Amino acid sequence: MLTTLKNRRIKLSILTNNPILLWSGKSTSRNFPANKYPFRPSSHFLYFVGIPLENAVIRLEQGKLELFYDNPTIAASLWHGPLPTRDAIADLIGADQAYPLAELPAKIQNAATIPVQDFATYKQQCQLLQRTIPPSNQLTGIDLELATAIIKLRLSHDTDAIAQIKESVAVSVKAHQAGMQATANAQTEAQIRGAMEQVIIAHDMTCAYNSIVTIQGEVLHNEQYHNQLTPGDLLLADVGAENTRGWAADITRTWPVSGKFSPTQRAIYDLVLAAHDTCIAQMKPGVEYREIHLLAAKIIAKGLVDLNILKGNPDDLVDRDAHALFFPHGIGHLLGLDVHDMEDLGDLAGYERGRTRSDRFGLGYLRLDRTLRSGMVVTIEPGFYQVPGILNNSDLRDEYDDVVNWEVLAQFADVRGIRIEDDVLITESGTEILTADLPNTAQDIESLLQFSC
Template sequence: MQISLPTTLKQRRQRLDEIFDQPVILWSGRAQVRNFPANTYPFRASSHFLYFAGLPLENAVIRLENGKLELFIDNPSPDSALWHGEMPTRDEIAAKIGADAAYPLTELSKRTANAATVAVQDSSTCLQQSQLCDRPVAPANAPQGIDLALAKAIVSLRLSHDATALSELRQAAKVAVTAHKAGMKVTSKVKTEAAVRAAMEAVILANNMTCSYNSIVTVRGEILHNNKYDNRLQSGDLILADVGAETESGWASDITRTWAVNGQFSSTQRDIYEIVLAAHDACIDKIHPGVEYQDIHLLAASIIAEGLVNLGILQGNVSDLVETDAHALFFPHGIGHLLGLDVHDMEDLGDLAGYEEGRERSERFGLNYLRLNRPLRPNMLVTIEPGFYQVPGILNNAQMREKYADVVNWERLEIFADVRGIRIEDDVLVTESGSEVLTEELPNRVDEIEELVRG
């Protein structure tokens, strides 16, 4: 039985009240102007606001205390119907989210005493937060005092997803799976990265969703966050597509697949792909409550290092190679991250959500980009995304060349020049007894991918 939105929101704020006993005020934020006031960037409400308010309301504030919710938002202006159509009133919105009371924004200044908050991203609203709270509000990634205590409380709630959140996350995953299949199927019919991207994002838009981040659709897979789409597709290229969907209420998916443009992996591409896939599968098999996420990352590192030794690219003992971070020459990022209302969930709070209290990021080359370092718990959603990349900025770095001169067979590596970047990413839910892959309907085996691309 599906739980209603007001019931879910009430349960969330009651859980917050059990662990945090001060008033809480959360702002949604405002759309940012692109070039003139009426032309704005798409609005995205603060995720912390969304978690307790449920709707992507612009220029709205909620106040939480003793398990109750007060909504502060102005009624639509009389002339807004001309540009935006009929808009819901304050009272109608309050009823939809189960608010206990609703007021115009002018009333907010009377209700801010001793309240904790989380800084939003847009500067104008952040300034308003400090003014109304009558104190400096530090950036979200460096909260202080009662704001830090609130951030920790919110993290403890959002690390594990409730039934309503999981329903949204499943919808986002399903649409993203369909988008990736569309990208694979259209590849043989188009000539550019942009056309593949268009086919994928069309599916997301057609389902009344948005992209949960800037899509990565590129034959330059070694550029980890490549947001350019102007390359032409050539036979022999691999195309790496990292594309996710976000539901109307903000819940995200995050999937990556890599496929051959001509529908058939070369022998060298297949060899590397199978190593990445082996790491991917082993990491998912290891996911259980209580397992340390860093151990999952190190498992991926070991499997990738072993695979590269077997191919003659790396030389030496696998455990020594991982200990000295030689694997990170080709797998420089972490195995994944939290997933929820943000595609990198709660990373606006810095490492507060990703790292167990008392832990700090390592300075090691092979661990510095690990975004999650805490034991897994039921109903936590994470990504698993091992990869192999030939990043010129790493492999051509003189210091790296010198440090790893004895463990990399550079001549052997040249044989694999047609493998710029490969990543395989799925969204994995931690269950009471193991894991569930929310994106499992999207194939990741070479033969299955080749069949999809060839139609």
């Protein structure tokens, strides 16, 4: 790990001229000071330090690392047990020098930084640097130069990062298998969520994001788990682990509560899987991710025409964004130290320089518009959703009334939402599906569910 961290810091020094200050951040309290939310450091800090230090700052200049961190107090040792000293941590991360936080003000001149998410630390950043730091997605000057350099480094993962992601993926696969195994005897979404998150916790990991385990698959980021499970429901589970060094996985599977897809569910599921598989088959360095998204849109549009849900030429339907009635989000996103890697930097990270987000109905939620390169890890997650807020919108119904067979669509009422998501590493020659150990065909999923019963 230490060699990897030093290499990252050296590479950053080549891309930047100013001294760099990166804060780890602080935990926030819920209701009273001692009852805190779990701490998660800034990913930009974590990328160069490798361990989740709280209330720490690093200064980088010409590849050299200085750590600013206070030794643990007697009270901290009382409540939390023996804790490493500043010097021990400095040795672990390969810092050239280590100082208490009180010495930080003498080292801030001309420093670039990236704001952290918690307000207390952000306020400290602004006060020490004696300037207002804009939000991460609106950086200017030397801060923008720093963000651009970090993006360049983090877009393509090194060997250590890929190994860390694979570790999180392996646990996430086990969590999804546990969810499927729990389905036969579960009465609520919460019980399946519990089965899945238990696996993650048992491996000393955390959830990389709030788990989505729902029969309301049309709610893209549903975080409620109270619904009863009934035969005929589809369960959409979007659950991923994050390991102790902060690297994430992100997997979605959709399966029938009864153990077998209905004919209408199977038809839509196979269509979504066809889009998924075709997109991955076309991915390699040099390919535009935006084109992968549009490829998925065209496959879904064609499939819906074949099912008589949509009418017309698939290419024309995509040009009109008719597919977005059922596939409104983007095909995926970057994956790394965060489940949506570097999205604190907004489209600065997700979009190639000079590109801007579209205002089109079918492209506005595209999170990534870059040329694929070796070392990138991205998700591929096409879907089909019947979102009442979209399908019952009078303006959209008027606009697309000529291309939607509403009577036929009504026959697919038992398909509220289907998403199939895998994590894909771009290699020199193509792709490696990191989540391949978790089956995604309808037949294999039914077999797993029958085995579970």
